[in-house]
Amino acid sequence: MIFRATALSWVVAALCFTPTAFSVTNYADDFVDPAYILDFQYQTVTAKAQQIIVQWANALNLASPWSVTSKKYLAPSGDKHDYMSWRPYYWPNCTNAGNTTVLTVDEMFKTCDYYNVDGALNPDARLINNVGDFDDLANAVLYNALAWGITRSGIYSKRVVSYLNTWFLDADTYMNPNLNYAQMAGGPTGQNGTHTGVLDLKCMAKICAGVELLRQGNAEGWNSTFDASLQGWVTQYISWITTDSIAVEEKKSTNNHGTFYFAQLASLYILANDTSNAASTAQEYFTTTFMAQINADGDQPLESARTRPYHYLAYNLAAMITVGRLGQYAGYDGWNSTSTLGGTIPAAADFAMAYPPGADTASELYPFIGAVGAIYGDSDSTLASWLNTQTNGSYISDASYLWNQPLSDSGVSANMSYITFAANPKGTGTLSVGTQPTGGTSSSGGSSSSATPRSSAVSWSTIGAMVVLAVLCHL
Numbered sequence: 001m002i003f004r005a006t007a008l009s010w011v012v013a014a015l016c017f018t019p020t021a022f023s024v025t026n027y028a029d030d031f032v033d034p035a036y037i038l039d040f041q042y043q044t045v046t047a048k049a050q051q052i053i054v055q056w057a058n059a060l061n062l063a064s065p066w067s068v069t070s071k072k073y074l075a076p077s078g079d080k081h082d083y084m085s086w087r088p089y090y091w092p093n094c095t096n097a098g099n100t101t102v103l104t105v106d107e108m109f110k111t112c113d114y115y116n117v118d119g120a121l122n123p124d125a126r127l128i129n130n131v132g133d134f135d136d137l138a139n140a141v142l143y144n145a146l147a148w149g150i151t152r153s154g155i156y157s158k159r160v161v162s163y164l165n166t167w168f169l170d171a172d173t174y175m176n177p178n179l180n181y182a183q184m185a186g187g188p189t190g191q192n193g194t195h196t197g198v199l200d201l202k203c204m205a206k207i208c209a210g211v212e213l214l215r216q217g218n219a220e221g222w223n224s225t226f227d228a229s230l231q232g233w234v235t236q237y238i239s240w241i242t243t244d245s246i247a248v249e250e251k252k253s254t255n256n257h258g259t260f261y262f263a264q265l266a267s268l269y270i271l272a273n274d275t276s277n278a279a280s281t282a283q284e285y286f287t288t289t290f291m292a293q294i295n296a297d298g299d300q301p302l303e304s305a306r307t308r309p310y311h312y313l314a315y316n317l318a319a320m321i322t323v324g325r326l327g328q329y330a331g332y333d334g335w336n337s338t339s340t341l342g343g344t345i346p347a348a349a350d351f352a353m354a355y356p357p358g359a360d361t362a363s364e365l366y367p368f369i370g371a372v373g374a375i376y377g378d379s380d381s382t383l384a385s386w387l388n389t390q391t392n393g394s395y396i397s398d399a400s401y402l403w404n405q406p407l408s409d410s411g412v413s414a415n416m417s418y419i420t421f422a423a424n425p426k427g428t429g430t431l432s433v434g435t436q437p438t439g440g441t442s443s444s445g446g447s448s449s450s451a452t453p454r455s456s457a458v459s460w461s462t463i464g465a466m467v468v469l470a471v472l473c474h475l
């Protein structure tokens, strides 16, 4: 009875949570193989991570939808469909702009001179939040798609279709497929985007993971017409990001900017159903930019030289792992790459783990230490023990613990006494312990295979009961 009560109470908690009770962690980037979710390859030790994912999906939904058209000022083009962002560390100097009257922020941005104060955020830059909105969109797509995978409830998959439609396709709210006005410096000479602005869409890998999951799973609300429209947008944007001068300049970046460029491009190719070019993109990264990024001792000198070394060491590790995961999914294995300096991804992880976080958020690194353990193995439990110590045993409640497996057999996890979204065969609405939902058969594409039900006793009506719960909770 205790187990039953526990399972029921947390499922209800997951569905009826109070949104202010916690916040969603914004990982720098990541990609999740859809087959792992579709086939329920994850174990019961991930129950808490599953719960968090459903909570995050619901929390993000409350802030939806997102669109580039939600901003107070237009890009210099005057087109509301143009994405725009201002460089965050640039400040106005209006001495030469006839500062006799009070200028609006928009007037200042066009007429005053702007200068860089590294690390000092100008709050005006956040009056235009296309960049934050894209991050929210990417997280919402990823977590709602994963929540669909966990529950197989169409509530979650239909949300994803709606978010994507608003950002990319809807006639009133779509984004033009370019970043011509991303990270503008400001002032008379700063009215065009700069190459660093390409980083603004780095979380395309999360969108790719969400789309690929719903696509491969034939999720409710996903259809080929919508898929073709999305691919149409992506194809136009690929044309921009592979040919425009500022995008090509970003590709040449030797530090995390370069890594994230490749992560974004590989994601776009997978979204466009072009796995061959996705694999080539990952290969190009691992055989060029990667080669100069890691020293033999695991230091990433281009990152540790920055003002926030711990943050940037974690950030580029995240980007490298994302390119590695996208490559692996598309058919290129870059995991064993060694840089010309003698460095490897596991060495970079070791170096970052030993680096003092200083003023940075220590937890930024955790998901990617989990990833290294899952990808390369952790036979002596070094990584698992470190995570356990750093998080006081709570890493099992991190969303990334779901897909950073197996860590289960290396000491991080405890056995759970119940299984996520347990089913009642009669579907009468009483949840019980023992099985995961089934259904959402994978299609033939990618590397996924058919979902294998773990128990014939599970029925779709149980999922229906959960949907009823969700509706009662006004999600």
Ligand SMILES: *[C@@H]1O[C@H](CO)[C@@H](O)[C@H](O)[C@H]1NC(C)=O
Binding pocket: 093, 094, 095, 096, 115
């Ligand atoms: C602002 O511009 C004036 C005129 O060019 C210059 O003398 C002054 O040093 C600038 N101030 C800053 C903070 O850059």
Ligand SMILES: *[C@@H]1O[C@H](CO)[C@@H](O)[C@H](O)[C@H]1NC(C)=O
Binding pocket: 092, 093, 094, 095, 099, 108, 112
């Ligand atoms: C405009 O002039 C006022 C008064 O000299 C000054 O305090 C203010 O900083 C100036 N604004 C900008 C953006 O330079």
Ligand SMILES: *[C@@H]1O[C@H](CO)[C@@H](O)[C@H](O)[C@H]1NC(C)=O
Binding pocket: 188, 189, 190, 191, 192
């Ligand atoms: C912005 O870039 C376009 C295309 O390169 C160029 O024609 C235009 O003059 C630039 N505008 C400014 C204000 O620099």
Ligand SMILES: *[C@@H]1O[C@H](CO)[C@@H](O)[C@H](O)[C@H]1NC(C)=O
Binding pocket: 161, 165, 221, 222, 223, 224, 225, 226
């Ligand atoms: C496909 O999905 C889109 C987006 O939800 C919807 O507008 C359209 O009606 C759907 N088409 C079909 C044939 O179901």
Ligand SMILES: *[C@@H]1O[C@H](CO)[C@@H](O)[C@H](O)[C@H]1NC(C)=O
Binding pocket: 215, 227, 273, 445
């Ligand atoms: C991807 O391409 C393959 C091969 O052309 C095709 O069979 C499949 O339907 C495509 N999938 C999507 C989602 O467009």
Ligand SMILES: *[C@@H]1O[C@H](CO)[C@@H](O)[C@H](O)[C@H]1NC(C)=O
Binding pocket: 333, 335, 336, 375, 376
């Ligand atoms: C690295 O290469 C070895 C030998 O080819 C292989 O057994 C191993 O699976 C590779 N590791 C990864 C993470 O791909």
Ligand SMILES: *[C@@H]1O[C@H](CO)[C@@H](O)[C@H](O)[C@H]1NC(C)=O
Binding pocket: 392
């Ligand atoms: C770790 O967990 C224990 C037991 O719940 C608690 O007493 C302690 O304060 C926690 N420490 C930190 C650093 O959170």
Ligand SMILES: *[C@@H]1O[C@H](CO)[C@@H](O)[C@H](O)[C@H]1NC(C)=O
Binding pocket: 413, 414, 415
């Ligand atoms: C988890 O369950 C397995 C199988 O019942 C058991 O062998 C193992 O000792 C358990 N681990 C923990 C940490 O309780």
